[in-house]
Amino acid sequence: MPRYRMLVEYDGAPYVGWQRQDNGHSVQGAIEKAIFSMGGEAIALKAAGRTDSGVHAFGQVCHADLARHWKAETLMNAVNAYLAQANERIAILHAEEVPETFDARFSATKRHYLYRIINRPAPIAIEAERAWHVKKPLDHERMHAAAQQLVGYHDFNTFRSTRCQARNPRRTIDRLDVTRTGELIEIRASAQSFLHNQIRSFAGTLKLVGEGLWSVDDVREALEARDRTRCGPVAPPHGLFFMQVDYGDLSTLLRSSDDDEES
């Protein structure tokens, strides 16, 4: 059976998240239904990251094994047509056939997320569902300095959901940059994989630093405590965007041992 990799964009607002659920409308379920409508095949998609309800994606990646052979472009256009017909806020940006050794989840070598904060006293009219609104002025340079305490290989038990299913709480964070352009603060996070709620836990904690309630040292101490109760309040999902997944050379795919739980 040919395996196809698809690059997916979605607005997280109307969905219970990526993962198919018995009750609730999921991104996975919507795409699987579109593929079923198209060719009568009941398939199960596998994704690079299982985003939570409200989290957006500009570059989610998933794969599917299909019985029939499709020209990649035809597959993309057909799935998009069924998604549009169902008024889904999901688009397949690219499709291609990949070797059977490719796995959207386990072959990923790096994942990139963006967390957006709009930092101003006034409410948000246009991007209300695309950023976290923080009224109190944030010092993004302090936030960036604190973020550097979290870069590298650590036990991130403090910064993961109590529902996180990963057995190993250790991860290597390659990048956690905080920058500001006018009212927009962007937190860019890259790693091979993340724990469940890790980036939203980072964002909520860094906001406390930006407001001056926590010091840079407080973040380091919270990390070292490896204690979930030491985490700042988890930032809301609608500021988070799954931007990109990197894969190595498809011809030399190796299964990675790391998983991704962020959402």
Next chain:
Amino acid sequence: MPRYRMLVEYDGAPYVGWQRQDNGHSVQGAIEKAIFSMGGEAIALKAAGRTDSGVHAFGQVCHADLARHWKAETLMNAVNAYLAQANERIAILHAEEVPETFDARFSATKRHYLYRIINRPAPIAIEAERAWHVKKPLDHERMHAAAQQLVGYHDFNTFRSTRCQARNPRRTIDRLDVTRTGELIEIRASAQSFLHNQIRSFAGTLKLVGEGLWSVDDVREALEARDRTRCGPVAPPHGLFFMQVDYGDLSTLLRSSDDDEES
């Protein structure tokens, strides 16, 4: 009566446009209603530009004369509270008291608009209501070259709505730049004032150049014809953003003779 200037952001999608209308929900009407709810004053706002239905604003400016004296920050917060209560997609970003010689419309020395195109085969999931989706590949360098034919002082009768009420079709376009960042093409237009539908007429015509259907010379000839029937199809409103209005020194305000009709 003290005069207040307000900086306004709004999502154009749910409104019939800026201007109050007997039938239909307008941005102006929503803000006037919020001010009435707040202090019982029936006032009439005046704006820098009367945007059409679907057009967004990150930096619309309007003014109002109020009987009562308000601290500017209190005014902004109170109006925003009433707008939020009414579930409007409108936010007052800034308010300040200005001299009575200030007029949001006639004192404007420059207006800045942005037109956004997402240029890719795949549908748009996240920004569907915030950009024009053009599937065919566009050559943005050709578009930029053609745009330069439109910069300067010209009779723009070709590039204005048949409903445009301006007596004088001559305007000076200071800037019309076309740039690309990945799939996003941005057209940035600046002038003291624009004619009705002028930027959307530019955008629709430049798209034909980007697709290779029109040459740079075709644009110049269409301009010189001063004939509305020679314009390309008008681009849709949801790609247009009213970004900023410049005013000179408030202490030396002079009424400008130019008006603004763009939307």
